Amino acid sequence: MSEPAQQRPPAPTSGQATTYGPLRVARHVKDDGRTLILYSRERSGQQQAGASEGPE
Amino acid sequence: MSELRFEELRGEQVAYAIQRQDRTFLPPADHCPLCPTKPGGAPTEIPLPAFEIAVFENRFPAFSADSPSGGAAEVVVYTDQHDGSLGSLPAGRAEDLMWVWRHRYLELGAREDVGYVFIFENRGVEVGVTLHHPHGQIYGYPFLPPVPALERAADARLGGCAPCALLDRELADGRRILFENDAVVVHVPYAARWSYEAHVVLREHRPSLLECEPQELQLLAQALQKLVRGYDALFTRPFPYVMAVHQAPTDDSGEGHLHVEFYPPLRTAEKLKYLAGSEQGAGTFIADTLPERSAEALREAIARAA
Numbered sequence: 325m326s327e328p329a330q331q332r333p334p335a336p337t338s339g340q341a342t343t344y345g346p347l348r349v350a351r352h353v354k355d356d357g358r359t360l361i362l363y364s365r366e367r368s369g370q371q372q373a374g375a376s377e378g379p380e
Numbered sequence: 381m382s383e384l385r386f387e388e389l390r391g392e393q394v395a396y397a398i399q400r401q402d403r404t405f406l407p408p409a410d411h412c413p414l415c416p417t418k419p420g421g422a423p424t425e426i427p428l429p430a431f432e433i434a435v436f437e438n439r440f441p442a443f444s445a446d447s448p449s450g451g452a453a454e455v456v457v458y459t460d461q462h463d464g465s466l467g468s469l470p471a472g473r474a475e476d477l478m479w480v481w482r483h484r485y486l487e488l489g490a491r492e493d494v495g496y497v498f499i500f501e502n503r504g505v506e507v508g509v510t511l512h513h514p515h516g517q518i519y520g521y522p523f524l525p526p527v528p529a530l531e532r533a534a535d536a537r538l539g540g541c542a543p544c545a546l547l548d549r550e551l552a553d554g555r556r557i558l559f560e561n562d563a564v565v566v567h568v569p570y571a572a573r574w575s576y577e578a579h580v581v582l583r584e585h586r587p588s589l590l591e592c593e594p595q596e597l598q599l600l601a602q603a604l605q606k607l608v609r610g611y612d613a614l615f616t617r618p619f620p621y622v623m624a625v626h627q628a629p630t631d632d633s634g635e636g637h638l639h640v641e642f643y644p645p646l647r648t649a650e651k652l653k654y655l656a657g658s659e660q661g662a663g664t665f666i667a668d669t670l671p672e673r674s675a676e677a678l679r680e681a682i683a684r685a686a
Contacts (some may be wrong), residue, residue: 332572345479345594354427358437363480365432 382442384449384522387482392526395449397442405592414513416460418507422445422507431460432473433480435518443519450493454481457513464514465618466501467608474601481625482589482597484518484676489630494520496629496658504620506645506652509513514625524633528626532634543637547581558682559606562600566607569674573665575647576614578607579642587628604640610682611642615649647676 339351343366352360382397404413410422417427426434434457438445443451458469458477466474485497501516502509512686534542547565550556556568558578566580580603588590592600604623611619619645628636647653647668658664 338495344483345475347479347483354425354436355430356439360438361435362428362431363433363435363476363479365476 384446393523395442395601400440400442402511403440403538412462412513414457414509414515420571426457427579433458433476435480435484442519446494449522451522452488452494453525454484454518456518459514462513463570465606466514466591467612469600474605475598476598478589478601482682485589485627488518488520488614491520493522495631496521496524497627499625501623506620507622524629524631528629531636535634538650541585543581543639544585555672558675558678561599564603566603568671568678570671571665572599572671574643574653575669576678578636578642580604580607582638586638589627606682609685610678612684614678614681615646615668617649620645
């Protein structure tokens with residue numbers, strides 16, 4: 325299992341946002357280089373918390 | 381960095397991932413690495429104030445693209461809420477999880493270093509859980525592991541899709557059926573190894589989540605949640621299990637039939653089934669309960685939980 329880094333990591337670098345089925349897929353790169361993918365339900369006219377962090 | 385060694389006597393791979401010895405072990409809730417990072421709080425794997433479903437590469441992977449053997453190890457966090465379970469998720473979130481599984485199967489299965497995408501969940505300290513936050517995992521094995529290989533051998537032995545044939549048998553018998561909907565049948569298998577083992581099987585021949593219609597994904601999610609809630613009602617306690625999603629290999633070594641197997645270690649409210657001499661040394665399960673009686677108890681529990 326994973327564990328937290330010792331220091332508070334910066335917000336992940338935002339990458340490409342796409343869709344898959346009913347989901348919005350937002351890819352980020354964590355400060356240690358690992359990939360973080362945030363999935364959220366597509367809602368018209370509404371951005372998801374988290375997935376909206378940083379420039380897309 | 382993990383390493384594969386082939387165990388000749390059993391004819392199977394053993395993965396050495398010694399870095400996992402240092403992974404987080406049952407932290408207090410306010411240091412949960414799967415919670416969103418809160419202002420002023422402890423850092424977590426998801427450095428955002430909120431999220432719906434998050435997937436990330438395991439910090440202590442059993443398999444990874446960086447290792448000589450390749451492969452993948454991902455963590456799937458079902459919710460940003462620390463308490464709960466697959467069974468207690470809102471229905472829409474559980475349905476979304478099916479789409480996430482499908483997307484990961486698609487992407488990991490497309491990799492040349494992944495031969496089998498295995499989605500699973502360990503629930504409860506009884507099966508070795510180290511974090512209580514609702515989550516599952518995905519391993520991308522760089523080879524076809526023994527259990528799915530045995531399922532493909534069953535296809536050959538039965539002259540076609542084994543899960544299709546076995547589902548027909550279960551439906552004809554009926555005694556071990558727990559419940560059904562338009563897309564899936566949930567039953568205790570004829571030769572269950574665990575006292576309350578259950579299989580969730582797609583009615584139609586779907587090799588993987590990729591072939592499922594959206595309505596089937598929705599009904600699969602409903603069935604998984606209904607079963608887990610029934611499990612929790614059986615002994616009026618959170619019910620530990622290993623949940624294994626079996627799908628087609630992604631290395632063209634054969635087909636498959638999407639089904640989800642649950643292996644609960646409890647044989648009574650307080651007693652665990654241990655894998656001991658016969659199971660480990662000879663490979664033969666000695667079961668303490670009859671599947672038909674377990675099915676009766678589970679049907680009652682599922683009705684209570686409804």
